[in-house]
Amino acid sequence: MAKLAYFLSGISLGIIVFQSAVVAPLVFTQLKNGASGRFLRALFPRFFLILAGLSLATALNSYFGDFSRGAALGCVALVLALVAYVLIPGTNRARDEGRTAAFKRLHLASVLLTLGIGVSNLLILFT
Numbered sequence: 001m002a003k004l005a006y007f008l009s010g011i012s013l014g015i016i017v018f019q020s021a022v023v024a025p026l027v028f029t030q031l032k033n034g035a036s037g038r039f040l041r042a043l044f045p046r047f048f049l050i051l052a053g054l055s056l057a058t059a060l061n062s063y064f065g066d067f068s069r070g071a072a073l074g075c076v077a078l079v080l081a082l083v084a085y086v087l088i089p090g091t092n093r094a095r096d097e098g099r100t101a102a103f104k105r106l107h108l109a110s111v112l113l114t115l116g117i118g119v120s121n122l123l124i125l126f127t
Helices: 002-030 035-064 068-096 100-126
Strands: none
Touching (some): 002 035, 002 068, 002 100, 035 100, 068 100
16 A cells, blocks of 8 residues: 555656746746736636645545555645635735735745645655
């Protein structure tokens, strides 16, 4: 059963790396006239919900497969993904209202939460 947890963790890491290394840079260089903002507002809720779903699947598979490390780390990743999802409306509101400091704090929080999800998945694979 641990093999499925490894597979799901690998998918999560792949999504995070692809989004960070490919999608985000392309969005900012190719989409103009406010289109990048609209695109990112549609992308990020799905991004965090997909990561939450994969984390839940990892946690459940690990729990029922007697892989306690995978269950615990899957739960950590799940909570981090849900917190990041909940921050999205506040981040968007701060951007819309021109509250730059609040936007930067919330954006940094989402970046750190995503990093935490990635680290949780790496720990499933390598510890």
